[in-house]
Amino acid sequence: MREKVSFTSGGVACAAWYYPGSNGGCVVMTGGFGVTKEPGTDRFAERFSAAGFSVLAFDHRHFGESGGEPRQVARIADQLDDWRAAIAYATTLPDVERVAIWAFSLPGGYIIQLAAEQSGISAAIAQSANVDGPTVTRNASRHQTTAGALRMVGRSILDSLGALVGRPPKLVALSGPPGTVALLNTPDSLDTDKALRPGNQYADWEQTIAARSIFPAAFYRPAKYAPQVRCPLLYVVCDDDQSALSAPTLAAAERTPNSELIRVPGGHYAPFLDAHEQVVETELAFLTRHLLSGKNVPPSAEKLPETAS
Template structure:
């Protein structure tokens, strides 16, 4: 019988919480470690992807980053690239201790901001079986240039104030995750709010905001460069109409990856989480896994 259970593991001094999906297979299955994008939580459609992977015969460990969702961490809504990469390392380590799965074949799956994280995490670990990066954030410069100029100024202003306040222990100054053009938010493309917020389940206490200081680190972050260091099979799923993580730099990075397979979709950044686009991308990902990390005969 297929099942999902709640799990915990430690990352630094805090606890990360997530879900473990186990397939109904006679032999230990490869395990996919999964996490979301910018400020998002696992309830925002990661269960839909994990269920498809489980039905295809793969185990899945889905988790929330520290400071978000069900995981610990104070202050809340603190988005630290360094901390999130440490969470990936902790999740990978935990996956390798789970009874009943093939701990020698750990796969990384990330989407959006998490799609960049899996590139960096996979290169840093050096021993994962495969990496899947979906509509990935690969270039901080490109994503910053995609932001409305007025929003950029507002985000940087608040980021400086937040960083200064953090030195003396003040509560974070926040910016929105998504907003209208001109608002102080990290994603202000016309399809951002209408694509991102509907992914939140009805009644979930979601917070559309993060500590603004991350606005100073995003422009300098270029996880796409890690593709050149990955030696395991990599699948990069690019949305050609992506208004948040522009396709052009991602395609350029993917073509430099020695083990990278690039698949392109005529979709926007948020389209592949739902509907026909979701069905296509998850089917392509399962097909990729069938080839590069096949199940036991």
């Protein structure tokens, strides 16, 4: 049971799925960088909804069903403003008492910054999060050919210059094998379709991003906000993650007040693949403890599964 809703951010209408809940808790969600709400959130949103939580899963402006021109352009400042607007909108939904935020990959990094600045958030989940753009970019370059890297840099420069004079974006694929011009060429990025659109679902999802979006993402370091986080934050870390890397996230978790951690084997998309049940059950237990504290909840729901650490 979900319904289409929208809210305004920066004068642009952002489209969202709203799953009405019954327990007073609401989870605000988006997909990864360039990933729209359906492939990015459906599997987790459905589980959160089934447990009684309201869910607001939205598309950033310029992507999916949200407005904004030019299309496929991801500006970090704008996307953070979209999050702030979504959180504010969530507090107006019927029977919502407490709000949590959830995202993965680069938007998983947004979670840290937002949790550091938003006093109205009761809990946060950063899943397979990119928390240190420069470190992640250096690692990703190891999986690209020299020719492919030069073509990507050239396209990003040309697109950034074109943006200054209003030219349409030059698009690149979200993922591809080494040698192709893509946002990611890491081995686990090649599992994107398997993880996010099994059975060729979500045929309308355009798996591209503007090349002008890549340089700002490469320098974004949300880990610096970790010591200022104001609410409980669960880090979901994949030990073999080559697209976001586990080491910077583990370091951020150590600097985050009131942090919790679950480590699972596998690459970037392990929470959508083999580790899905372990991760979603841990996230549900975390949400129950921090959004429903003091309510009449089963004692078994007040602890994280033993798989968490």
